[in-house]
Amino acid sequence: xxxxxxxxxxxxxxxxxxxxxxxxxxxxxxxxxxxxxxxxxxxxxxxxxxxxxxxxxxxxxxxxxxxxxxxxxxxxxxxxxxxxxxxxxxxxxxxxxxxxxxxxxxxxxxxxxxxxxxxxxxxxxxxxxxxxxxxxxxxxxxxxxxxxxxxxxxxxxxxxxxxxxxxxxxxxxxxxxxxxxxxxxxxxxxxxxxxxxxxxxxxxxxxxxxxxxxxxxxxxxxxxxxxxxxxxxxxxxxxxxxxxxxxxxxxxxxxxxxxxxxxxxxxxxxxxxxxxxxxxxxxxxxxxxxxxxxxxxxxxxxxxxxxxxxxxxxxxxxxxxxxxxxxxxxxxxxxxxxxxxxxxxxxxxxxxxxxxxxxxxxxxxxxxxxxxxxxxxxxxxxxxxxxxxxxxxxxxxxxxxxxxxxxxxxxxxxxxxxxxxxxxxxxxxxxxxxxxxxxxxxxxxxxxxxxxxxxxxxxxxxxxxxxxxxxxxxxxxxxxxxxxxxxxxxxxxxxxxxxxxxxxxxxxxxxxxxxxxxxxxxxxxxxxxxxxxxxxxxxxxxxxxxxxxxxxxxxxxxxxxxxxxxxxxxxxxxxxxxxxxx
Numbered sequence: 054x055x056x057x058x059x060x061x062x063x064x065x066x067x068x069x070x071x072x073x074x075x076x077x078x079x080x081x082x083x084x085x086x087x088x089x090x091x092x093x094x095x096x097x098x099x100x101x102x103x104x105x106x107x108x109x110x111x112x113x114x115x116x117x118x119x120x121x122x123x124x125x126x127x128x129x130x131x132x133x134x135x136x137x138x139x140x141x142x143x144x145x146x147x148x149x150x151x152x153x154x155x156x157x158x159x160x161x162x163x164x165x166x167x168x169x170x171x172x173x174x175x176x177x178x179x180x181x182x183x184x185x186x187x188x189x190x191x192x193x194x195x196x197x198x199x200x201x202x203x204x205x206x207x208x209x210x211x212x213x214x215x216x217x218x219x220x221x222x223x224x225x226x227x228x229x230x231x232x233x234x235x236x237x238x239x240x241x242x243x244x245x246x247x248x249x250x251x252x253x254x255x256x257x258x259x260x261x262x263x264x265x266x267x268x269x270x271x272x273x274x275x276x277x278x279x280x281x282x283x284x285x286x287x288x289x290x291x292x293x294x295x296x297x298x299x300x301x302x303x304x305x306x307x308x309x310x311x312x313x314x315x316x317x318x319x320x321x322x323x324x325x326x327x328x329x330x331x332x333x334x335x336x337x338x339x340x341x342x343x344x345x346x347x348x349x350x351x352x353x354x355x356x357x358x359x360x361x362x363x364x365x366x367x368x369x370x371x372x373x374x375x376x377x378x379x380x381x382x383x384x385x386x387x388x389x390x391x392x393x394x395x396x397x398x399x400x401x402x403x404x405x406x407x408x409x410x411x412x413x414x415x416x417x418x419x420x421x422x423x424x425x426x427x428x429x430x431x432x433x434x435x436x437x438x439x440x441x442x443x444x445x446x447x448x449x450x451x452x453x454x455x456x457x458x459x460x461x462x463x464x465x466x467x468x469x470x471x472x473x474x475x476x477x478x479x480x481x482x483x484x485x486x487x488x489x490x491x492x493x494x495x496x497x498x499x500x501x502x503x504x505x506x507x508x509x510x511x512x513x514x515x516x517x518x519x520x521x522x523x524x525x526x527x528x529x530x531x532x533x534x535x536x537x538x539x540x541x542x543x544x545x546x547x548x549x550x551x552x553x554x555x556x557x558x559x560x561x562x563x564x565x566x567x568x569x570x571x572x573x574x575x576x577x578x579x580x581x582x583x584x585x586x587x588x589x590x591x592x593x594x595x596x597x598x599x600x601x602x603x604x605x606x607x608x609x610x611x612x613x614x615x616x617x618x619x620x621x622x623x624x625x626x627x628x629x630x631x632x633x634x635x
Contacts, residue, residue, distance in 0.1 A: 086168035100634030115238035131238035132270035139619035139627035158226030172274035272303040272630035304633035336411035356605040358424035361527035422602040460496035469498035476503035
């Protein structure tokens with residue numbers, strides 16, 4: 054499930070966007086199968102779509118998947134009850150053909166489509182839904198989705214009403230409840246219940262699972278996995294959507310994910326025509342590819358800002374002064390808001406946009422990007438870079454400068470720190486380098502430590518052995534609910550001081566209150582005011598210094614039909630059931 058939810062007031066945005074998704078129209082087949090009818094243009098049946106991905110999936114288990122390659126493949130194999138259409142950003146029926154909400158906003162009753170079958174031909178019913186949510190909610194399984202299914206401090210309850218009806222009950226109203234179901238893949242009870250009861254679910258459906266032991270409700274099913282080379286999916290003959298002429302989707306016979314070593318290798322495959330779709334690539338490669346579009350028979354799209362925000366932050370954890378004495382000493386600087394404000398003022402965001410992203414990005418002063426039109430706070434100030442103002446702030450906080458220009462604190466100690474960043478992300482390494490140069494103008498000596506991503510995350514979230522870092526987060530949707538684990542002080546992605554038992558500062562306590570209140574406020578305008586105040590607190594207190602949102606850059610072969618990329622992840626494959634080869 055994505056870490057964001059939306060609901061029907063997104064019709065405001067949908068009016069400005071062409072909706073190219075699946076309608077809620079149901080079609081009754083001769084076998085009593087209640088299919089959904091797609092609104093997109095009819096395509097041609099057959100063909101194979103090839104996608105180059107930078108690494109192999111870690112798992113095919115949707116309950117456990119966290120890495121992007123795993124999620125990309127799993128989305129092709131599975132389906133959810135209510136779906137967020139990535140083009141319109143509205144919810145739409147999926148496996149559930151309809152639903153009703155109680156007056157108090159705490160109870161949802163979903164009615165399943167009748168006659169649907171998993172990709173192995175076995176029928177879907179309410180027992181599969183109840184079983185699926187039981188697994189996602191099991192604390193021993195530790196699914197990354199679980200925190201989204203805990204409302205008001207209590208897990209949602211799931212009950213079977215009849216063979217095709219399921220009721221969900223929550224401890225309190227949940228403003229984005231319809232979004233909660235997106236990305237919660239419904240599991241086949243007939244294949245997984247036994248292994249779950251025996252305690253082996255965490256090992257189920259690993260990447261080498263036999264195709265005969267895997268079944269989903271997505272447009273494709275597993276055919277072949279060749280370690281180090283590719284994973285091949287084939288058309289699911291039981292898929293529950295059809296086009297307007299009554300032809301069962303998907304159009305494609307196969308989808309092949311090729312494993313390549315790097316972004317450059319992805320680009321080369323795409324250039325050569327060996328891959329049909331390209332996504333998550335740099336502005337530098339966009340510039341290279343742009344010159345050859347006509348000759349190579351592909352086209353590129355710059356969709357503008359997505360939902361990714363890159364930021365810089367200091368270590369504000371409660372660290373052990375004996376175990377990490379240098380970090381503990383420097384935290385006297387980091388915890389002073391004036392120091393954080395000075396650093397923010399000294400960073401040239403426009404240079405980051407120009408030099409790192411070739412202009413294909415947007416400067417940020419808040420965590421909400423321009424791509425998130427319904428939630429961005431237009432009142433957030435956008436102060437220009439000012440070394441002069443930064444120096445004034447530092448001086449007011451007791452800092453001074455030596456004759457050689459080096460900044461020192463009130464004890465005469467030189468101000469210097471290191472910035473962690475991921476060695477596998479070239480853009481963030483460049484951002485750290487530009488910050489290093491900007492802060493040198495204040496007399497601050499900065500070192501850059503580029504680490505392997507998992508090592509970096511371990512330092513940020515486990516050992517807290519770091520001074521500052523450059524990182525980025527991206528959500529699969531735009532509703533504030535998806536950011537609960539970031540802005541709540543108890544959240545595991547509350548990066549500057551995760552998993553607090555009590556808020557460490559009054560402003561964090563206030564952010565907790567605002568985030569909890571917006572969660573249960575059903576009126577959009579009131580929710581918007583609450584989340585605006587969260588953004589204003591972030592911009593003022595600067596627990597993270599927001600920097601830049603890169604544009605969504607994608608490409609596709611001219612032979613791919615119904616290609617309609619969106620700013621919500623997955624950018625290019627969200628309508629893979631309707632893509633076809635011309």
